Amino acid sequence: MRHRSIALNPADVQVRIRGGIRPGDVRRARETVAALSRLAHEPVLAARVTLAAAPGRLEERTAEAVLDVQGRLIRARAAAASTRAAVHLLGDRLRERLLETTRDWENLRKRRRPAA
Known part of the structure; x- marks a missing residue:
């Protein structure tokens, strides 16, 4: 049986x-990550986003996210x-x-399923 995922609220996403x-941009990042947390195959325990502007380089901005999905870290x-x-x-x-992780998890479960 698939675990019911627990979606985060935007306020739960640390930035x-x-x-x-x-x-x-901070609000958009929180909302994006919170919405995507619904795709996780297990509960998302924590989510952290880092938004950065490169010093002296206005043309380069970075965004990084780390989600703790029941102890497994998913990064982008x-x-x-x-x-x-x-x-x-x-x-x-x-x-x-998140979709790759879900497929991997489902495939792993099928391989470990006990014989009936």
Whole structure:
């Protein structure tokens, strides 16, 4: 039986900021990661996002997320010209990682299923 995932609220997503990051980008990052937490195959215990603006390089912004899915860390990272674009790419990559992890977990369960 598949575990029922527990989606996070945006307020549950911890955000670290390095450099000049707008509050709207912080809110968008929280909402994106919280929404994607529903894809996890097990409860998401914690989520952390780091948004950074490279010092002296306004054209490079990075977004990184780490989700603790029942003790397994799922990571994704993206860089773009704007924080908004970096968060969007981060969401795409995090979605891929979560779906890959779910498929891997389901395949592992099928291999371990006891013979009837």
